[in-house]
Amino acid sequence: MxxxxxxxxxxxxxxxxxxxxxxxxxxxxxxxxxxxxxxxxxxxxxxxxxxxxxxxxxxxxxxxxxxxxxxxxxxxxxxxxxxxxxxxxxxxxxxxxxxxxxxxxxxxxxxxxxxxxxxxxxxxxxxxxxxxxxxxxxxxxxxxxxxxxxxxxxxxxxxxxxxxxxxxRDEEPLTPPEAPDPVAPAAVPDLADVVGQPEARWALEVAAAGGHHLLMTGPPGVGKTMLATRLPGLLPQLSDEDALEVTAVHSVDGTLEPTSPLMRVPPFVAPHHSISMAALVGGGSGLAMPGAISKAHRGVLFLDEAAELGSERLESLRTVLEDGEVRIARARGVVRYPASFQLVLATNPCPCAPPRETECSCTPAARRRYQARLSGPLLDRVDLRVRMRPMTAMGAHEVSSIESTAEVRERVVAARERAAKRWSGRGWQTNAEVPGPALRREFALPARVTRLLDRSLDRGAITARGADRCLRIAWTLADLAEADVPDADHVAAALEFRDRRAA
CATH class of the missing domain: 3.30.230.10 (Ribosomal Protein S5; domain 2)
Known part of the structure; x- marks a missing residue:
C-alpha cells in the first residue's frame, strides 16, 4: 500500500x-x-x-x-x-x-x-x-x-x-517565465472628437475626477456614446493592487490577453441591452462566473439604451452600487466578485426619440412610462444627471476651443490627488467612496454653505442619500477648482447635477 x-x-x-x-x-x-x-x-x-x-x-x-x-x-x-x-x-x-x-x-x-x-x-x-x-x-x-x-x-x-x-527526477528543468515586454499604453478615443455639448463634457470631467455615476439623457446622435467611451481615457492608470485585482477577475473569466497581462487601463464594458441577468451580474451552472459588472471593476460600466434593459436587470444594480461587490448564492456556496465601477447610463427622453423635442409624437403618459423604467431608487444612486441637446449649426463650427483628453486628464488627475491626500488616513481614494456620516460629522460644512441643500431636503426635492451625494459632488467641484473646502456655489452646482428634470 x-x-x-x-x-x-x-x-x-x-x-x-x-x-x-x-x-x-x-x-x-x-x-x-x-x-x-x-x-x-x-x-x-x-x-x-x-x-x-x-x-x-x-x-x-x-x-x-x-x-x-x-x-x-x-x-x-x-x-x-x-x-x-x-x-x-x-x-x-x-x-x-x-x-x-x-x-x-x-x-x-x-x-x-x-x-x-x-x-x-x-x-x-x-x-x-x-x-x-x-x-x-x-x-x-x-x-x-x-x-x-x-x-x-x-x-x-x-x-x-x-x-x-x-x-x-532532476533530469530536466522546467521552462521559467520570461520578463514581460514593456506594453505601450492602450490608445483611447480623444475627447476632442466630441463637438459641442459643454454641459455633458463638464459632467464627464466631474464624474472622472470624483468617481461619480453619470446619467446622460438626450435624443439619438447627440454624442452620448462618444462621451461615455472617452471616460476611461480621463481616469488615472490603475495602482499595482487594483491592477492585480482587475487582472484576477479577467483571469477567472478567461479573457486575459497574453500580450498585455497586467491591466493598467481602467476597463470599459458596454453590454448590449439584451444581455441576460446571469451575463450582467454573474452566474452559470455550479459556482457562478463573473458577469459584466465584475469585468468593469475599477473601470466603467456603460449601459446604452438603459431604459430598454428591463427593470429586473436595472434594479439588480442597486445593491452592487452601494456595496462595491456582488454576492451570488448557489446550492454549493456563496461566490463574491468585486464590482466597484463607475456606472454611466444613456437613455432617450421618450420612445420615438426624434432629433428635436418639438417633433415628439408620444403622449405625456407614454413619456412618463418610458422614463419610469429608470426607477427612483436607481436614479437616487446616480450622482450626476445631464440633459443633452441636439447639435446646432453654430455649435458644429466651435471646434477651436475644444479641449483634448490629455488636457482634461491633467485636471482630473490633480483633483484625484487632492482627494486621495485628504482621505488617505481613512483608506478612501475618491470622493464617491466617502460615507455620508463622515461628510456630515468629520468634514461638516458650515450652515451658510449648505443652506440651499437644507432647503431642498425640507421641501422633499432630494432624499437623504441624494444630499450625501450632493456633498460628494461639491467636494469634487472644490478639488477641480483647487479650493480647500467647498463653498455655497459648489453646493448649488452639485444640486443642479441632481436636477430631476435631467432624468
Whole structure:
C-alpha cells in the first residue's frame, strides 16, 4: 500500500483555497475512485489522467487507486487538478520522487496525449498559494505570462506531463517565465472628437475626477456614446493592487490577453441591452462566473439604451452600487466578485426619440412610462444627471476651443490627488467612496454653505442619500477648482447635477 500527496488550488470567485490531493494505491480490483466533492468535469479527470500517464510512457497502477481532494466539503470545479492528480499517482506508485512536491502547487489540465493545457484563474490561484506559504508552482507554459505577475513564488511552465516527470527526477528543468515586454499604453478615443455639448463634457470631467455615476439623457446622435467611451481615457492608470485585482477577475473569466497581462487601463464594458441577468451580474451552472459588472471593476460600466434593459436587470444594480461587490448564492456556496465601477447610463427622453423635442409624437403618459423604467431608487444612486441637446449649426463650427483628453486628464488627475491626500488616513481614494456620516460629522460644512441643500431636503426635492451625494459632488467641484473646502456655489452646482428634470 502506497500513499502520496500533491497540492493544487480551488477558486471560489477570485478567492483561492489550497487543495490537498491524496493518491492511495492499495490491494483490490483495478479501478479509480475520486472523492472530495468534485463536479461533473472533475469526475472525468481520472480517465483523462490515466490516458495522459500512459501516453507519457508511464505505467498506471494495476490495482485499486483512491484519489481524495481535501478539504472534502469544498466544491471542486474544473479541470485544473489534472496535473496534481497525475503527479500524486505517479509518486504513490514510486515512478517519481515526492521530494519536490512539498510546498509546490500544480495547475493544469491534461490532454489524452500528455500535453498540459492552460486553465482559467491562474493569477488568483498563485496569489492564494503565495499567501498560504507555498514556494513553487507548476503551470502550463501558456499560463507563464500570468505567473510572471506574482512576485514571491517560483513559477515554472511545462508543455507536457513528461517534462514535469523529468523535473521531479532532476533530469530536466522546467521552462521559467520570461520578463514581460514593456506594453505601450492602450490608445483611447480623444475627447476632442466630441463637438459641442459643454454641459455633458463638464459632467464627464466631474464624474472622472470624483468617481461619480453619470446619467446622460438626450435624443439619438447627440454624442452620448462618444462621451461615455472617452471616460476611461480621463481616469488615472490603475495602482499595482487594483491592477492585480482587475487582472484576477479577467483571469477567472478567461479573457486575459497574453500580450498585455497586467491591466493598467481602467476597463470599459458596454453590454448590449439584451444581455441576460446571469451575463450582467454573474452566474452559470455550479459556482457562478463573473458577469459584466465584475469585468468593469475599477473601470466603467456603460449601459446604452438603459431604459430598454428591463427593470429586473436595472434594479439588480442597486445593491452592487452601494456595496462595491456582488454576492451570488448557489446550492454549493456563496461566490463574491468585486464590482466597484463607475456606472454611466444613456437613455432617450421618450420612445420615438426624434432629433428635436418639438417633433415628439408620444403622449405625456407614454413619456412618463418610458422614463419610469429608470426607477427612483436607481436614479437616487446616480450622482450626476445631464440633459443633452441636439447639435446646432453654430455649435458644429466651435471646434477651436475644444479641449483634448490629455488636457482634461491633467485636471482630473490633480483633483484625484487632492482627494486621495485628504482621505488617505481613512483608506478612501475618491470622493464617491466617502460615507455620508463622515461628510456630515468629520468634514461638516458650515450652515451658510449648505443652506440651499437644507432647503431642498425640507421641501422633499432630494432624499437623504441624494444630499450625501450632493456633498460628494461639491467636494469634487472644490478639488477641480483647487479650493480647500467647498463653498455655497459648489453646493448649488452639485444640486443642479441632481436636477430631476435631467432624468
Amino acid at each position: 502506497a500513499l502520496a500527496r500533491a497540492w493544487s488550488v480551488a477558486l471560489i470567485g477570485i478567492e483561492g483555497r489550497p487543495v490537498e490531493i491524496e493518491a492511495d494505491i492499495g490491494a483490490g480490483l483495478p479501478g479509480t475512485k475520486l472523492v472530495g466533492l468534485p463536479d461533473a468535469g472533475l469526475r472525468e479527470a481520472k480517465d483523462r489522467v490515466r490516458a495522459a500517464v500512459r501516453n507519457s510512457g508511464q505505467r498506471w497502477p494495476d490495482s485499486s487507486v483512491t484519489l481524495g481532494l481535501s478539504p472534502a466539503n469544498l466544491p471542486k470545479v474544473g479541470s485544473g487538478y489534472d496535473l496534481g492528480i497525475a503527479v500524486a499517482v505517479l509518486a504513490a506508485s514510486g515512478a517519481v520522487p515526492a521530494t519536490k512536491l512539498l510546498g509546490t502547487v500544480l495547475l493544469g489540465e491534461l490532454a489524452l496525449d500528455g500535453r498540459v493545457r492552460p486553465v482559467r484563474g491562474v493569477l488568483p490561484a498563485l496569489l492564494a498559494a503565495r499567501k498560504s506559504g507555498y514556494r513553487r508552482a507548476v503551470v502550463a507554459v501558456e499560463s507563464l505570462f500570468e505567473g510572471a505577475l506574482v512576485a514571491g513564488i517560483e513559477v515554472a511552465g511545462a508543455a507536457r506531463l513528461d517534462e514535469v516527470i523529468a523535473w521531479l
